[in-house]
Amino acid sequence: LYAEAFDAAGKLDKLEGFASDFGADFYGLPRNADKITLIKRGWQPPASYPMADGKLVPMRAGETVAWELAA
Incomplete structure (x- = not known):
């Protein structure tokens, strides 16, 4: 659902940071090194x-x- 929202806003380039990095950075936790792939x-x-x-x-x-x- 997040991918649809970011896509509709023309901001898919911001999805990874939102979904993977910003929360860990805010709470001072290590970033997860695992990756996933989404297909439209x-x-x-x-x-x-x-x-x-x-x-x-x-x-x-x-x-x-x-x-x-x-x-």
Whole structure:
């Protein structure tokens, strides 16, 4: 969802700092060295995920989300 917002604002170049660096810097914590890759490809979150005590309904279930985490 953050990627969609930053993309709509034309500020994708600012997403990494927002998502990865600024919080750690503010709290004086080390930055995480791990990386992820996002792909701009529409997908739909499932209606729900089974849980031990019921089910979890993800935000925007059944809607198209523009960005996907690469496998």
